Amino acid sequence: MRDVIIIGAGLSGLVCAQRLRQAGVNVRIVEKAAGPGGRMATQRIQGTWVDRGTQYITVRSDAFSRFIYKLEDKGIVQEWTRAIYKLTPDGLLAPDADDMYPRYCSPHGMTAIAKYLAEDQNITFNQRIVGVEVKGDLWHLKSEDGDTFTAGAVVATMPAPQFIPLFEPVMSGVPIFIRTLKMVKFAPSIIVMAGYPSQQVIPSEWQAIVCVDDPMLSWIGLDSSKHPQAQSQPVFVFQSTGEFARLSLDEDNLEIAGKPLLEKVGDYLAPWLSEPEWWQVHRWRYAFVQEPLGVACLSTETPLPLICAGDWCAGDNLEGAYQSGGDAAKSLLEML
Ligand SMILES: Cc1cc2nc3c(=O)[nH]c(=O)nc-3n(C[C@H](O)[C@H](O)[C@H](O)COP(=O)(O)OP(=O)(O)OC[C@H]3O[C@@H](n4cnc5c(N)ncnc54)[C@H](O)[C@@H]3O)c2cc1C
Numbered sequence: 001m002r003d004v005i006i007i008g009a010g011l012s013g014l015v016c017a018q019r020l021r022q023a024g025v026n027v028r029i030v031e032k033a034a035g036p037g038g039r040m041a042t043q044r045i046q047g048t049w050v051d052r053g054t055q056y057i058t059v060r061s062d063a064f065s066r067f068i069y070k071l072e073d074k075g076i077v078q079e080w081t082r083a084i085y086k087l088t089p090d091g092l093l094a095p096d097a098d099d100m101y102p103r104y105c106s107p108h109g110m111t112a113i114a115k116y117l118a119e120d121q122n123i124t125f126n127q128r129i130v131g132v133e134v135k136g137d138l139w140h141l142k143s144e145d146g147d148t149f150t151a152g153a154v155v156a157t158m159p160a161p162q163f164i165p166l167f168e169p170v171m172s173g174v175p176i177f178i179r180t181l182k183m184v185k186f187a188p189s190i191i192v193m194a195g196y197p198s199q200q201v202i203p204s205e206w207q208a209i210v211c212v213d214d215p216m217l218s219w220i221g222l223d224s225s226k227h228p229q230a231q232s233q234p235v236f237v238f239q240s241t242g243e244f245a246r247l248s249l250d251e252d253n254l255e256i257a258g259k260p261l262l263e264k265v266g267d268y269l270a271p272w273l274s275e276p277e278w279w280q281v282h283r284w285r286y287a288f289v290q291e292p293l294g295v296a297c298l299s300t301e302t303p304l305p306l307i308c309a310g311d312w313c314a315g316d317n318l319e320g321a322y323q324s325g326g327d328a329a330k331s332l333l334e335m336l
Contacts, residue, residue, distance in 0.1 A: 002152025010038025015325030032128035042109025048232035049109030080105035153305035159286035160184035187242025189287035194276035254281035296327030
């Protein structure tokens with residue numbers, strides 16, 4: 001059976017690797033970051049965890065419910081809230097009754113899910129794939145450090161716009177494949193993580209707010225409410241819209257990109273929110289899928305077995321990534 005390399009240790013890559021291993025396939029994940037999780041990312045700041053990627057988990061399919069309930073049994077996830085408020089031009093609105101369903105989080109940060117899935121997996125971190133060649137019946141993946149990883153089959157789980165420049169040169173035999181990937185659109189986002197004095201009185205009625213039709217802000221989350229045992233100061237996460245993030249994609253100083261979001265939150269909710277004790281900014285160039293493909297994964301055997309997977313195939317969230325990773329493993333096992 002061919003060896004498999006998976007590019008990316010986000011949820012889709014980790015799920016795919018787990019299924020392939022269970023089927024007896026020799027699989028290695030190559031990941032550019034120092035740890036697993038991808039956009040399911042948590043940052044350790046001031047002695048607590050702050051989710052700078054995935055904020056919460058919703059469950060719809062039976063398969064994903066079973067996965068999340070298993071994580072709940074292990075204490076890796078727990079229910080966070082049922083009430084996500086809405087900030088509209090008419091003010092702050094409580095959720096309707098049919099919007100009151102469980103949202104799950106991880107008390108140790110969302111990355112805890114990835115760390116659990118990464119246990120016992122063969123993962124090479126800190127290796128960004130920067131070049132792809134086909135030699136005989138092997139893929140040759142070249143890393144930024146000059147290392148080469150070879151395998152008979154590849155599963156690529158990075159966002160489609162990052163896949164195209166890498167693989168397009170070797171895929172002239174299947175132009176439809178690249179053309180299909182070019183249809184996938186992502187939006188960027190600027191994330192501000194901000195900590196406030198411990199004595200600050202926090203409104204008790206909401207833990208998270210979706211901003212409706214706002215040109216700058218899309219999300220306001222009281223992140224510290226997910227990590228009660230950390231006993232930290234109040235920590236908020238503010239997410240920008242794609243529209244706002246696009247304006248500062250080339251801005252090197254991320255504080256310049258993030259400051260207007262703090263000011264806006266202060267205007268909308270309470271002036272003290274504009275004056276945190278500390279704050280950090282993160283930029284995601286490929287944060288949210290705008291136009292997913294609507295298929296679980298995409299596969300070809302030309303020039304060699306290759307599967308593309310990720311949230312941009314099956315859906316636009318963590319559940320979509322989970323489904324796509326599982327389907328990628330199934331499709332690859334049929335090919336090998
Ligand atoms: C700010 C933000 C908030 C979000 N909030 C939610 C939410 O509340 N609920 C929800 O369900 N979803 C949310 N999402 C979406 C969710 O995070 C994603 O759907 C999911 O994490 C995607 O997983 P994935 O495996 O498809 O891709 P990714 O997590 O992007 O994984 C791809 C991996 O490939 C690696 N990689 C890329 N290029 C290379 C390369 N050249 N070489 C080696 N490795 C490479 C990356 O480092 C990454 O680890 C949010 C996303 C963001 C950014």
